[in-house]
Amino acid sequence: MIAEDMMKLGKKSSVIREIFEYGNKRKQEIGAENVFDFSIGNPSVPAPESVKKTILDLVENMDATELHGYTSAPGDMEVRKAIAAYINRTFDAGVNAEDIYMTVGAAASLTISIKALAQQGDEFITFTPFFPEYRVFVEAVGATLVTVASREEDFQVDVSTLEKAITEKTKAIILNSPNNPSGVVLTEETIQGICDLLEEKQKEYGHAIYIITDEPYRELVYDAIEVPYLINYYDNTIVGYSFSKSLSLPGERIGYIVVSNKMEQARDVFAAVCGAGRALGYVCAPSLFQRVAAKCIGQTSDISIYKRNRDLLYRSLEKYGYHCVKPDGAFYLFVQALEEDANAFCERAKKYELLLVPADDFGCPGYVRISYCVTTEQIERALPAFEKLAKEYEH
């Protein structure tokens, strides 16, 4: 007699969460230093010192009723101006403060964008592997998530495969680059291919097909890799961003949406974003952290640690005989399981206290996700376990 789908959703804890809880139990049993937990994407690097300083400064010096008071629903105007200015000096994207809507993190950026666009029967397309909550968010508004397989060799998008999936009902494509869980960054060539196809399909169907680009890992890229800024490639773009990973603030829930002003009826789409935020109960994004984000924008926590972790883990695992997807960004390594069933493989890994996430829920059976947002020391201590695990399969 209550909303049964919500009840089921609430009871079905995510695989990641289950492994994480198992890890906590195991740590109590045998000591935290003996458990190699690679399950969860919680940044291990603290927020930059400037975040702390900014909080202290705001709390000491700003009027408390203003600091903790409601901002306007799309966010404090000074904050929106600071973010627009940053986007323009970084990506030359011609964004206005009025195009920015502050959100309660990347998940809210997505649910609001989807709610703003979706009509009954709409389809949203994303690419495997994908963050499993995309399905939850799309289905929550009565729309359908269509998944398209990425190219197996490099996990880029294959444009001809995408083309087959686009129908008259396609409302939007959800992109996530750098990708969770693969760590892959979509190349400019891939982006251009997707945009060209969508332009063509928009003409064919006579209506807009939007790109929603989910970018919490934008700054977490290595080796001078470029992450193309979608607004510069495609007019019907909505950017969803979060400071969770760049500033190591995942619990504070602070991010933003950019509705490209280059799209037709951009103000209508922006209004729909405001309406959706309101309907979902988002009154405004947390006021203190709106200001912290604006003041610390462009900085990142020390991501060199993630690069060191990636290099160590990637090289070692390849040496032990694992096949890894080359990770250019985020803090995940996506690895082929050494047997067909990734769940069985992860169970076997537990014998060595290695906690890995099978990628079935990410739409990629046969793979596992390794979150390397851990201490480098944990990786060093875990390497022999990875090696022993690989040896088990050497027959």
Next chain:
Amino acid sequence: MIAEDMMKLGKKSSVIREIFEYGNKRKQEIGAENVFDFSIGNPSVPAPESVKKTILDLVENMDATELHGYTSAPGDMEVRKAIAAYINRTFDAGVNAEDIYMTVGAAASLTISIKALAQQGDEFITFTPFFPEYRVFVEAVGATLVTVASREEDFQVDVSTLEKAITEKTKAIILNSPNNPSGVVLTEETIQGICDLLEEKQKEYGHAIYIITDEPYRELVYDAIEVPYLINYYDNTIVGYSFSKSLSLPGERIGYIVVSNKMEQARDVFAAVCGAGRALGYVCAPSLFQRVAAKCIGQTSDISIYKRNRDLLYRSLEKYGYHCVKPDGAFYLFVQALEEDANAFCERAKKYELLLVPADDFGCPGYVRISYCVTTEQIERALPAFEKLAKEYEH
């Protein structure tokens, strides 16, 4: 081609917001001290000093990756324990930490509770006057808001009027006491009457009818008025709370839901709350302010200022010939307009730089809401304007 209802919702700024924006413009024109803005419910009293101290202490002394990291979705367990303990020592309500779900403020408490309960075709009942967003939140899940008129003489609920509105489709009653916009606190007699009726109706229809009680103003009551704790009166109760008003933190978006463990299948309802939070994109409530709320729970900002404001405004307006609803709580005075059309009345009030909110959108045409969460000095300076406005109608 986008979600038209969301676009309309985003474009239709609330009456309150429009008057507030008009006030800001007017303040620039004639000076802030000459505009008597009573439009918005933004607490004028700063957060208690302990909030500042707690933030500084947490930021200085707690590990940043933990402080700003994800908490579990229903909230940090220590925080939930602290809140449950507070509820039990204050109301003796037998609440467990596991019944608490931390939210991003009162609006989120409502949208999540409604999404957790609502099935297609459901009806939610509330009483006029009511906070206009209730309609937005209920309609966003495809359910219907049914409004029942409060008793004109004291704005308590008339149980026989409520009885006529309950149907087989009634999923829940939304209560809001102390009430926005009337300031009325529902008496224990009223609560008992509602609960008795609902028990009877539940038997008649053979299914649960829930009470969702929206309580951001619980602590803002005057003259030793008691606000009954619903869980002690009715098993199928979901409490929605926010620290926005009690701790003057409306911009920080921090509150909680309590699912009474006395209801049948309480764990299923709690799971549905978790599922709904997930589907709406609420990953966790802001982590710093979860801890601030837990540490400062039971304190309030200096609400004696609101009482002084209420007394001054209520006595003066009655003296000038206005008819006011007796306000026992919140920081709103609900006043009969001196002409039939409250919009016309509010327009005329603008001549005296008085910014009042017509209550049409609250479901009470002919009334205006005066938010007295302003400085006492503003009220003192505004009194002659109220007097002159009343005199205009003395013929």
